[in-house]
Amino acid sequence: MDFSFSKKEEKFRSTLRSWLEENLPEGWLEGKNVITKENAEYWDFLRSWQKTLYEGGYAAIAWPEKYGGRNATLMEEIIYQQEMVRANAPQLINYVGIHMVGPTLIQIGTEEQKEKYIEKILTGEEVWCQGYSEPNAGSDLTAIQTSAVKNGDHWVINGQKVWTSFGHVADKCFLLARTSSSTEKKHKGITVFLVDMHQEGVETRPIIQMDGEHDFNEVYLNDAIASDADIIGEVDEGWKVMIALLMHERTGIGGQLFTLEQQFKDLVKMTNEVEEDGKPLIKDPFVRQKMVDLYTRSRGSLLNYYRNLTTTLKRGYPGAEGSMDKLLVSELTKEVFSYAVSLQNHQGVLWKEDALVDTYWQDKFLHSFGMTIGGGTSEVQKNTIAERILGLPKDLGR
């Protein structure tokens, strides 16, 4: 058992840390988040942050050097996530491009596709979104109805996508469409298209979440056009592409766990600073009990992650344990913010500029509900854990 990092890894960390100190937007490290989501320039700001990352060679460290990456090891990726959380770095606008589409293209894309997309994913010039979910297909993606029909030398796409994160700022979409439906196996007959969002047949409409923010969208496809060259993998074999893509998204959960660790520290600070009837919240015996419980389970989930990471490092590829990490971090994040609001007593209902402490707690509480739904719901994660780790029988209907 050994929690230390190698010399090479420590070197990587310190180099990245100094790079961040020099390159983060002005005032960022002092906690002055120079720009907020309400600001119209927010998305441009994120694009320029990605450009900065690219110029420093830190946009996509896990990619092969040949494509502009650093061939980073899994441990270096973990360190990268830790340092980004530590510096509270701006959100990565092209998460889908960097962590999902890019590596998949590098693995199974054609030379032409690599030529066309890779560089622009790195620079942030082309932002990607993921077009999977539809009104009638969420947990069960085999139910997608968006269709692509071959017409002469191009494909005509019709249907509707929903919950498309970044859809309103994206230039490209990694889109699932049905290309044939006759087979008994429902996951056959799906094809992945690389679709241009800036075309007449694509219309994006905002969806406002309960926190008042706009992160995701509906995307309507009315005779949208794609060519053969825009297909990744084989026609009708999109499921394999999706699986390949999943294997590349290696450290996102780690990032969420490090974030939770930071958020919990913020909560401890809050309970020290906020007083009720002249006494800091953390001095209340009930608060102490509950806070230790949350502390313990957050530590536990992070330690689970390290244990699973060890397994992945030894085995060479990730397994179903990732579902447990995802389940735990998302459920716990919800609980931590729920408690943060509850702690503020009835003043917890105060919002925005009237918030008792900082509207951050109220906003994050509302925002946290998406975590146990997006990326596969908690119930679906439990099915995976049950079937793939515990060997329980598969659900009926699947």
Add this chain to the structure above:
Amino acid sequence: MDFSLSEEQEMFRRSIRKFFDQHGQTSIARDVVKGNTTSLDKVTRGLVELGCTGMTVSEEFEGSGLGSLDLVPVFEELGRALLPGTLLETIGFAIPILEKYGTDEQKQKYLPEIAAGTKKMTLAWLEPKKGYNPDSVGVTASAEGESLVINGVKSLIPDGDVVDTYILLVRTMDGKDGAGLSLVLLDREDTGITVRHQKCFDETQRLAEVTFENVRVSKSQVLGAMNQGWDVLQEGLLHLNGALCSLMVGGMDRIVEMTAEYATIRVQFGQPIGRFQAIKHGIVDMKTDLETARSLSYYANWALETDVDDKKAAIYSARAFITEAYIRIASQSIQIHGGIGVTEELDCQLYLKRARYYENYLGSVQQYREKTALALNW
């Protein structure tokens, strides 16, 4: 980064597992319930031969000088088999405090025999109708020349009627918050000791109430400094709780395994019950509890071995979480087994009772949470 037990530690686990498989795992505890200790004695001797009792005794005193992490697989396997006895108190408590605070004479007297399996130790702390507050210690030891004279009653002493030596918490001076308490090594052959067996609902455990009447013991039997016993006890409890975490994880592991197995073979409404999500997700909740418990336990024992800053918080918080999780999953396993779950025949009940037995052993969940909060400087 490597957060796993070493290959040697896992190998040692496999050999203990095999050894317990050969001796029928929980059937050893079941024999004890029936009053038959033949298999327990045999297995206990076998564990000594495998080196378990001497693992953490220093080489100078005929042990192997290994660390807390090496004990993890041992205690997990003991927990899985629900082995009765005081290996927890002997290995998890007596050895580390003897090593740290014992005089040369005390070490020489006890450690080689503990390693050889010929001395069994237990902890005598609680008193009738009292809690774990240091102020409630009422057993006294008054000085008379080079001796201490002990009077009072201790309750709920594990194996109190069969162990060789009590590590006894006594008051040697007036004081508050632990001041004036001492730990005394008291061999059971000393006269003036009356033992009353206490019935425990975890029938695999043997408990006794012990009355001390003018028991004379040499001052040289005080473990650590006189009147500072509370601090020695706290140090010992860190080790004991580290070991206890592993014991509980071992039990939890077996519960999850047997429940998942049952859910794949029991058929109702034409399908294995494990296909119903109420059952399936229930077992997943048990599994996540188990894995979280295991991670916390490994870390706690690593912290113990390497003496890192967050050692206390790691151990106390693990203890609190795992105690509750053990009860939770033991209870859930009964529900998932249906009618057979509530029978004496199935092991579910044995695990539930053991989980409950540990719940408030040497401190409650609430107390360990508060200790965690203090350790974190909250």
